[in-house]
Amino acid sequence: MQLTVWTYEGPPHVGAMRVCTGLEDVHYVLHAPQGDTYADLLFTMIERRDRRPPVTYTTFQARDLGRDTADIFRAALLDAYDRFKPAAMVVGASCTAELLQDDPAGLAAAAALPIPVCPVELPSYSKKENWGAAETFYRLVRTLAGPHAPAPGTPRPARAAGVRPSCNILGPTALGFRHRDDVIEVTRLLDLLGVDVAVTAPSGASAADLARLGAADFNVVLYPEIAGSAAQWLERTFGQPAVRTVPIGVGATRDFIAEVARVAGVDASAALAEAGSRLPWYSRSVDSTYLTGKRVFIFGDATHVLAAARIAEEELGFSVCGIGTYSREFARDVRACAERLGLEALITDDYLEVEAAIAALRPELVLGTQMERHVAKRLGVPCSVISAPVHVQDFPARHSPQCGFEGANVIFDAWVHPLMMGLEEHLLGMFRDDFEFKNGAAPSHLGHAPEAQGARAAETAETAAPQTGPSWSEDAEKELRKIPFFVRGKARRNTEAFASERSIPVITVEALYDAKAHFGR
Amino acid sequence: MNAPVFPVGNEKGCDRPILQERGQREVFCGLTSIVWLHRKIQDAFFLVIGSRTCAHLIQSAAGVMIFAEPRFATAVIEERDLAGRADLHDELDSVVGRLLERRPDIKLLFLVGSCPSEVIKLDLGRAASRLDAKLRERVRVLAYSGSGIETTFTQGEDACLSALVAEMPRMADEKGARLLVVGSLADVVEDRFRVLLEGMGIPVDFLPPRLSRDLPPVGPGTRFLLAQPFLGETARALEERGAKHLPAPFPFGEEGTTAWLGAAARSFDVPQARFEDVTAPARARARAGIARHRAALEGKSIFFFPDSQLEVPLARFLSRELGMKPVEVGTPYLHRKHLADDLDLLASDILVSEGQDVDRQLDRCRSAAPDLVVCGLGLANPLEAEGLTTKWSIELVFSPVHGYEHAGDLAELFARPLGRRGRLRV
Numbered sequence: 001m002q003l004t005v006w007t008y009e010g011p012p013h014v015g016a017m018r019v020c021t022g023l024e025d026v027h028y029v030l031h032a033p034q035g036d037t038y039a040d041l042l043f044t045m046i047e048r049r050d051r052r053p054p055v056t057y058t059t060f061q062a063r064d065l066g067r068d069t070a071d072i073f074r075a076a077l078l079d080a081y082d083r084f085k086p087a088a089m090v091v092g093a094s095c096t097a098e099l100l101q102d103d104p105a106g107l108a109a110a111a112a113l114p115i116p117v118c119p120v121e122l123p124s125y126s127k128k129e130n131w132g133a134a135e136t137f138y139r140l141v142r143t144l145a146g147p148h149a150p151a152p153g154t155p156r157p158a159r160a161a162g163v164r165p166s167c168n169i170l171g172p173t174a175l176g177f178r179h180r181d182d183v184i185e186v187t188r189l190l191d192l193l194g195v196d197v198a199v200t201a202p203s204g205a206s207a208a209d210l211a212r213l214g215a216a217d218f219n220v221v222l223y224p225e226i227a228g229s230a231a232q233w234l235e236r237t238f239g240q241p242a243v244r245t246v247p248i249g250v251g252a253t254r255d256f257i258a259e260v261a262r263v264a265g266v267d268a269s270a271a272l273a274e275a276g277s278r279l280p281w282y283s284r285s286v287d288s289t290y291l292t293g294k295r296v297f298i299f300g301d302a303t304h305v306l307a308a309a310r311i312a313e314e315e316l317g318f319s320v321c322g323i324g325t326y327s328r329e330f331a332r333d334v335r336a337c338a339e340r341l342g343l344e345a346l347i348t349d350d351y352l353e354v355e356a357a358i359a360a361l362r363p364e365l366v367l368g369t370q371m372e373r374h375v376a377k378r379l380g381v382p383c384s385v386i387s388a389p390v391h392v393q394d395f396p397a398r399h400s401p402q403c404g405f406e407g408a409n410v411i412f413d414a415w416v417h418p419l420m421m422g423l424e425e426h427l428l429g430m431f432r433d434d435f436e437f438k439n440g441a442a443p444s445h446l447g448h449a450p451e452a453q454g455a456r457a458a459e460t461a462e463t464a465a466p467q468t469g470p471s472w473s474e475d476a477e478k479e480l481r482k483i484p485f486f487v488r489g490k491a492r493r494n495t496e497a498f499a500s501e502r503s504i505p506v507i508t509v510e511a512l513y514d515a516k517a518h519f520g521r
Numbered sequence: 522m523n524a525p526v527f528p529v530g531n532e533k534g535c536d537r538p539i540l541q542e543r544g545q546r547e548v549f550c551g552l553t554s555i556v557w558l559h560r561k562i563q564d565a566f567f568l569v570i571g572s573r574t575c576a577h578l579i580q581s582a583a584g585v586m587i588f589a590e591p592r593f594a595t596a597v598i599e600e601r602d603l604a605g606r607a608d609l610h611d612e613l614d615s616v617v618g619r620l621l622e623r624r625p626d627i628k629l630l631f632l633v634g635s636c637p638s639e640v641i642k643l644d645l646g647r648a649a650s651r652l653d654a655k656l657r658e659r660v661r662v663l664a665y666s667g668s669g670i671e672t673t674f675t676q677g678e679d680a681c682l683s684a685l686v687a688e689m690p691r692m693a694d695e696k697g698a699r700l701l702v703v704g705s706l707a708d709v710v711e712d713r714f715r716v717l718l719e720g721m722g723i724p725v726d727f728l729p730p731r732l733s734r735d736l737p738p739v740g741p742g743t744r745f746l747l748a749q750p751f752l753g754e755t756a757r758a759l760e761e762r763g764a765k766h767l768p769a770p771f772p773f774g775e776e777g778t779t780a781w782l783g784a785a786a787r788s789f790d791v792p793q794a795r796f797e798d799v800t801a802p803a804r805a806r807a808r809a810g811i812a813r814h815r816a817a818l819e820g821k822s823i824f825f826f827p828d829s830q831l832e833v834p835l836a837r838f839l840s841r842e843l844g845m846k847p848v849e850v851g852t853p854y855l856h857r858k859h860l861a862d863d864l865d866l867l868a869s870d871i872l873v874s875e876g877q878d879v880d881r882q883l884d885r886c887r888s889a890a891p892d893l894v895v896c897g898l899g900l901a902n903p904l905e906a907e908g909l910t911t912k913w914s915i916e917l918v919f920s921p922v923h924g925y926e927h928a929g930d931l932a933e934l935f936a937r938p939l940g941r942r943g944r945l946r947v
Contacts (some may be wrong), residue, residue: 001570001596001597001602001612001613002596003596003597003619004573004594004596004597005591007573007580009573010573010574010581011577014577032735033550033636033668034546034669034673035551035552035553035578035669035673037545037546037549037899038549039549040547040899041581041897044902045901048902049903051903052899052903058545058547060670061671062670062671064670065670094574095572095574096669096670099603123600124573125572125598126573128573187764352590473800
């Protein structure tokens with residue numbers, strides 16, 4: 001049993017719903033008790049979808065358990081087929097129905113519907129949402145494209161002369177973090193390279209589109225958490241190479257262009273010569289000097305965390321001080337990235353652990369999910385959201401991709417705007433006792449008094465901890481108050497550690513500045 | 522599903538035909554009521570023993586991220602628990618231990634059963650009494666089920682309150698009559714009711730209390746008014762402890778509130794003149810508050826999808842005090858006895874339906890094309906996209922809507938979507 005206060009990922013059948021809801025004409029019959037229908041509101045309220053997700057829930061009750069819940073499933077399946085006339089169906093069970101072992105796969109096979117029916121088994125007691133999405137997509141692709149597979153060993157026929165190369169974009173789903181806008185951006189980028197997009201799936205694809213996935217020359221794996229296993233199967237079965245660079249950030253977008261050019265056999269110079277992103281120039285502009293070495297903490301799904309780490313270090317000149325993910329399936333990649341940065345990755349789905357890490361590291365910027373946004377708000381640290389789980393704010397009305405050069409522009413704005421502007425930060429540091437720049441004053445362009453109060457509370461809580469180490473002289477304490485509140489906790493801890501190591505019993509102003517010189521940055 | 526649609530006669534009180542349906546239900550399970558119960562009882566913690574779905578449901582239904590660490594959590598059952606590699610009771614003890622270490626402020630812990638815990642027949646009642654015996658000095662431990670196979674949305678509160686009834690102290694004075702108002706109310710509503718009832722000289726307690734140590738006494742002297750229509754089990758448990766139910770319409774609108782307070786006044790022999798004196802100013806305010814929205818709502822048709830069991834009394838309020846025309850009043854469950862007065866006040870040509878087959882009900886709704894649809898969040902935007910105007914039903918449970926001072930606010934909740942539609946030119 002795991003004590004869970006809040007969870008980054010839903011159960012695996014919610015992943016299956018994200019795939020089916022993205023598709024155009026596939027219906028999901030889910031063996032589940034009443035209450036599980038809550039998942040509909042994720043799509044209709046968070047993403048503001050104008051249609052119900054294509055899901056029929058059997059909604060069995062306690063009184064049905066003694067009788068035949070399998071009958072209820074069979075009736076729901078036939079009714080859903082009659083009513084919605086889908087081109088294909090997915091059948092499965094949620095956590096409770098999994099325990100009943102009614103065998104939806106067998107029941108669906110026995111119903112002998114005249115359409116492809118794809119059973120998905122999603123172990124709810126060991127797996128989570130992204131895994132469920134990946135498994136459902138993989139099963140659907142196998143079921144629908146499988147019949148069109150060439151005999152094993154058949155070489156891929158060469159593309160006819162004069163025909164533009166084509167690819168599939170794999171991974172975008174309903175309820176995905178900026179998937180809607182990423183697809184537009186990546187499609188545009190591919191077009192610039194002279195590559196056509198045959199199918200984008202799951203989002204926007206029909207069952208017939210999935211059936212013809214094998215026809216394209218290669219696949220673009222936009223979100224490996226969702227499309228990794230399907231792309232692997234397509235590669236094996238149809239000999240379609242997979243482009244696995246995720247084009248988030250300027251460098252990654254350039255790498256993506258180069259990889260596509262290599263795989264598709266096209267010339268990348270036109271796409272690379274395009275003015276591209278404003279990020280490189282904005283980052284070189286002198287006003288960005290104050291971004292140098294800002295300590296950032298990164299947490300989210302693996303794809304966005306890995307991309308964020310590269311952008312932070314290489315493109316904005318930040319220093320990554322902590323990094324982690326809730327995507328256990330991709331823990332190895334995130335660990336490797338952390339190691340390159342000289343850090344230890346935090347692999348957890350307990351937000352309290354993430355909160356503790358942020359509180360201990362005292363970063364100057366948090367890049368995380370909506371949960372880290374709340375944590376950062378409490379601690380008075382600026383934050384930008386880079387990853388699912390999604391919130392209604394992650395579906396902005398404007399075009400707001402993460403991928404491609406426009407995505408890099410969006411990211412520059414989204415990460416830099418929450419920070420204190422350069423001069424303001426200096427003034428705040430210089431004039432501690434200014435009556436307007438008083439303790440806890442928030443950056444003027446944010447103007448959130450409660451956040452500043454949160455910061456003050458956090459700082460007070462920290463400084464009020466029982467003192468066992470060296471004590472502070474009155475002058476040193478006064479001097480400490482002149483240090484900006486958002487680094488004061490860290491200055492206090494560093495100074496105390498410095499004094500303890502040197503057996504200094506009372507911290508004087510001199511000791512404070514000795515410590516500052518020692519740790520200086 | 523191919524559930525037969527058949528009208529059946531009502532057993533008690535009224536002969537109105539009720540449409541009973543079986544099929545896909547688009548409703549929350551009882552766990553959802555933790556969202557307001559944990560705010561109401563301020564020293565209680567709700568530990569759901571369930572799956573990742575349960576945890577995800579509560580955080581999604583609450584629709585908010587966590588600002589302060591909440592007083593609810595889920596002990597997520599894992600593969601190893603089901604495979605028998607871990608003893609569930611040992612696991613539960615250790616989860617509870619960790620929890621209490623984190624939250625020393627908790628005085629009452631509810632172990633809340635879920636669909637998976639019911640299906641694997643995990644005996645949470647036994648676990649609760651074992652933990653209660655062990656931890657008694659420090660925290661009380663109770664159990665109830667909020668599972669979707671047994672409870673629908675607000676029935677979770679019914680299950681929680683009936684667990685509390687067993688813990689209520691025995692009333693010391695067997696002869697002294699006291700009134701008990703049963704059901705979670707917004708604090709501001711509770712305070713207004715207290716002022717009115719004490720103004721009539723009626724000694725009153727509320728269940729649930731704001732702090733678990735303030736659990737009111739119960740006994741043969743207790744007379745209780747239900748403030749919510751979904752408390753069948755709680756009422757039965759109170760009657761078993763000797764308390765007497767005062768039947769009344771539910772306190773929505775000026776008429777409902779007056780009849781509800783009147784039931785208490787009659788039972789406590791409050792002179793008519795005193796009742797008038799105490800209630801008159803608030804009644805006048807309620808009438809004025811309601812009148813402000815009458816023009817917007819009068820003559821408009823309204824269709825209720827089942828959600829909270831508040832549907833019947835709300836339809837009664839809207840039809841009698843605002844002149845709305847209910848087309849269908851869907852409710853997940855109809856407590857015929859507790860709702861007898863409200864049903865009597867609802868015109869007999871209004872269809873009342875119990876249970877749900879959501880696709881059939883959507884067909885009926887589309888063909889009726891009502892001016893306003895009251896439905897859950899899963900249906901609201903899709904219906905808006907089809908051109909219907911909707912009111913999310915969950916807001917009716919999460920807002921102070923009972924009593925005189927909020928009668929106008931209650932009417933406004935229904936007028937707002939219509940007003941908004943009238944304003945928009947995009």
